Amino acid sequence: MSRRRELCLDSLEQAAQALATSRAAVAFTGAGMSVESGIPDFRSAHGLWRTYPPDEYATMSAFSADPAKVWVMLRAMVGVLSAAEPNPGHQALAQLQRMGRLRRVITQNIDGLHRRAGSVDTIEVHGSTTGLHCPSCTLRDKRASIPTRGVPPCPRCGRAMKPPVVLFEEGLPPGAMGEAMRLADACDLMLVVGTSLAVYPVASLPDLAIRAGATIVEVNTEPGHLRREGAIELAGGAAQVLPLLIERALELAG
Ligand SMILES: [Zn+2]
Structure with a gap:
């Protein structure tokens, strides 16, 4: 059994400061985003x-x-x-975008919960139902x-x-992957939430952001996958961590 990972408050503050000063943040979310929504x-x-x-x-x-x-x-x-219903993590990302502090959400999820929480122009790289x-x-x-x-x-x-919804062996929706790559390449901060980065080509998006010099903030209940790349790691579920992070970032941004 793995030990429960604790959220480090110094890392939370560091991530909130990076988000507060970011000018082109994007979020990239995977299955862990929706676990607390019951999926x-x-x-x-x-x-x-x-x-x-x-x-x-x-x-x-x-x-x-x-x-x-x-x-x-x-x-x-x-x-x-x-x-399933959107959880406070989906809602926090939607709020961040409404406040003009998040360009778009790129998601591997097919559940539509970002859209239902109010996120606009979400890129659903694996389609939807x-x-x-x-x-x-x-x-x-x-x-x-x-x-x-x-x-x-x-x-x-x-x-x-x-x-x-994209089945295995099926191509990704036309345009979606290209648009996601363009955003990753142009971002200065990428919030990587609840993805094990196992499914390619989508899992290469954080690499594109890293190569472009972006700060990576990784939120995950599992040990971070991008630690070696210098990501700021926030241990915990999206529904707990994202509201704390985003509330603090908006406070710092004034
Ligand atoms: Zn037909």
């Missing part, structure tokens, strides 16, 4: 991939071979996500709801549709 990391012991092994249920080849089977997993996924899209002809229907049964056919080509 277990899909990879964890209670995660979705335990019941639905991704190679069987979450790849494009599985979807092409048997869309009805993959839709069983997709409905379970949407069920988990739709029961809002609406339906057709992987065959690329038709996108943003207002379509998730059907309670069966496989929805594409109104244009008749083939199987799915939510616009």
Whole structure:
């Protein structure tokens, strides 16, 4: 068992000062951001991939071979996500952006909780579960709801549709990764929250920011992944740490 990591108050102050003086901050969030909203990391012991092994249920080849089977997993996924609410960490990031102190949020999460908390222009690099899209002809229907049964056919080509969430073996949404890279390259501070940096190419975004000379503030319950790169580490969950950090940064910024 790992010991519980304690939040270091000196690091919190250092991070708050960096954020208060930053002119181009961005946030990059992963599964840990939403754990306190009741969404277990899909990879964890209670995660979705335990019941639905991704190679069987979450790849494009599985979807092409048997869309009805993959839709069983997709409905379970949407069920988990739709029961969740934004937590104080999502709300703090939205507030930081409203105050003009955060350019945008880049997220690996597909739960839409940043949007629901009020973040604007969030880049969802792994897609979302809002609406339906057709992987065959690329038709996108943003207002379509998730059907309670069966496989929805594409109104244009008749083939199987799915939510616009990115499956394994599937390309990232057009433009999203390019926009995320542009932001990472132009930021002076990146808040890296709740990501194990395991999924590429998205996990390379902090490297881009580091190469551009940005300060990295890493919030995670796990030991930091960017310590060797000089990141300021804040141990703890997003819902506890982000409100403390952001309240203090806004106080310092006046
Ligand atoms: Zn189609």
